[in-house]
Amino acid sequence: MGMTMTQKILAAAAGLDKVEAGQLIEAKLDLVLGNDITSPVAIHEMDKMKVQGVFDKDKIALVPDHFVPNKDIKSAEHCKCVREFAKKHEITNYFEVGEMGIEHALLPEKGLTVAGDVIIGADSHTCTYGALGAFSTGVGSTDMAAGMATGKAWFKVPSAIRFHLVGKPAKWVSGKDVILHIIGMIGVDGALYQSMEFVGEGISYLSMDDRFTIANMAIEAGGKNGIFPVDEKAEAYMREHSSRPYKIYTADEDAVYEAEYTIDLSALRPTIAFPHLPENTHTIDEIKEDIAIDQVVIGSCTNGRLEDLRTAAEVLQGRHVAKGMRCIVIPATQSIYMQAMEEGLLKTFLQAGAVVSTPTCGPCLGGYMGILAEGERCVSTTNRNFVGRMGHVNSEVYLASPAVAAASAVLGKIASPKQLEA
Template sequence: MAGMTMSQKILAAHAGLTEVKPGQLIEADLDLVLGNDITSPVAIKEMEKFNTKSVFDKDKIALVPDHFVPNKDIKSAENCKCVREFAKRNSITNYFEVGQMGIEHALLPEKGLTLPGDLIIGADSHTCTYGALGAFSTGVGSTDMAAGMATGKAWFKVPSAIKFDLVGELPKYVSGKDVILHIIGMIGVDGALYKSMEFTGEGVKALSMDDRFTIANMAIEAGGKNGIFPVDEKTIEYLKEHAAGKEYKTFEADPDAEYDEEYTIDLSSLKSTVAFPHLPENTHTFDDIDEIKIDQVVIGSCTNGRIDDIRMAAEILKGRKVADGIRCIIIPATQAIYMQAMEEGLLKIFIEAGAVVSTPTCGPCLGGYMGILASGERCVSTTNRNFVGRMGATDSEIYLASPAVAAASAVTGKLSQPSEL
């Protein structure tokens, strides 16, 4: 029997099989099915066509309106109403909206709903975030979400894998965002197409949980089916805080697991990295960046709206001012993170610096609201995609960066790293 990767072992266990091979089609039992206010209404309408009208398990579905919430217009209000009423009809336990809300991929781990060894699908491409906790999680279409909600099962093609062996520790002001941007720059936006990105090595223990969430979150930006980290002491500490008393199963890759490619990433050699328009693979370090004036900075999203990110932005903005003519928008990813930032005095730092702080929302990341770009404008953003027109006008530009780079850029009015302040 050939050795299996971590992802393959989770898939095999959920399919009731002793082994699986790359390319094999399996039907597997799901631990969690996730939807938001954009994708859930489509899934709900699809589900109405099924013979079964009820969900397979009201405790294993999470519905999180977060993209256009609080509602920005009538259409988004109707979408949220559709999801809200569906949740009520089916007594969905894990429904989180205004007041309890947060960006789904920050909120669900915080609520202890994503556990090691789980098999999770979500009708949102960044569902791969939960791999940070040693789960197999991946984005699916709304039809698959509908089938998952009705049956508790989904079809998968077992992915092959790429191994990233991490060594060393990150320098100051360099974070998980720089790690994943570096990797995407190296292998390209289709470098891991339908493959599992498995992160291992001594360097993992030097990464915070927030760093790991960021790296796993952007696996999809390299084409990955999922990103996944081993479960270690930091993971277990995180679970003690957020999922106390819940049972989970950990999986480890076999020593003879097969990988399509293997890369070693020396974390200590990484620098602040920025993805230029219009692809996440178009990466540059500040060694080759000329002066690029900007109009807006966004710090937030399912990629970088966690407490580490908010603290980093505050560290850089403390006692400084946002440059004249720059709009700096800061969006804590959940109510709990917002509250933590308030208690630590971080919101005061932001407001005194001349930034604005928003309620949790995906908002500007997908060109929703709370920071749409006009024609020709440039934004440094801690979000995950910089496609043409992603945040507004088709001739606007998005530069993807870490919270440290975004905050420094807000102070100078141009693309900058903290050492320039």
């Protein structure tokens, strides 16, 4: 019986020739990640362990991004804790305001994640790096503490589901639509503690930004991780951004999968997740009544990358957001912010009546920079739309792609770019 991509990576990290689903292993870590919310808890746990230092100052990344720049006194104290820890232990990859970004966009951009890596992060969307052929998964702050101290972590080897992607997506259909379609199909627990492995010729039509988005939301289907094969696009990305060596793993022909699905990308339509679960999906064609909205957010670790901003700007070019509408655009990193400025995208957003924020997770988790009041509705390119996720428990969040979000901002209701052409 063969191994999946994920199983091969974990076997190598555990120093084993073979692993099987359900097996408990201890694996070496290539990177341990924390942010301004989760790192302080891990730091306090390390204090309890009475360890003298970290396992490797170059293999820890601390990215204050959730309530940064500091929202209030409590968030300032959290960031101070992380800052002092980073200074004490000479953490190489600590990113202060002015150089930080949203962690899951920043780390690949900085070349800290490559194929074959085993990465844990005290943030559930750490599964993003599977787009590069790495095994990456979210853990609790206690596991992060143990990882920083020892450079190792315990895992139960996951079984896998394989998704065959075929066909070429139409214009205005992106990676966000692909993953929302999949979550709508299998449910928020459809891949519970399983590896979601994406294969097929359709992958060649997906940009790296598309793949980051899909891997990022594997957790929204309950997945342990999401992972893509390493092709020319992935290798080109890693060569551009990283000087680290990488290792490509491929699944065995006789690898075992719990289930297999075929997704025809050419048949997909812009897809929206209605409140209050990512599985509550509807295509734009299935929406028969106008759904008025109050706010649009374009950004986050899911859709704040350059390609996302270019798409939103293409929709907003020469148009204006609806009267009374709030449209908030958040580039995911300083580099993306700079490139968007150089390309004139920020000017397009401002002329359209949107506002542009410094990189932050802010509104995604109901932190700041876009809190919803009672009864308000938001179309957001973020990854979760649980009750109260972005503010009041009686507010509503609709998850969508940057194209749908931008079109919705213009019309003041959930809409696709094609409706602007009518």
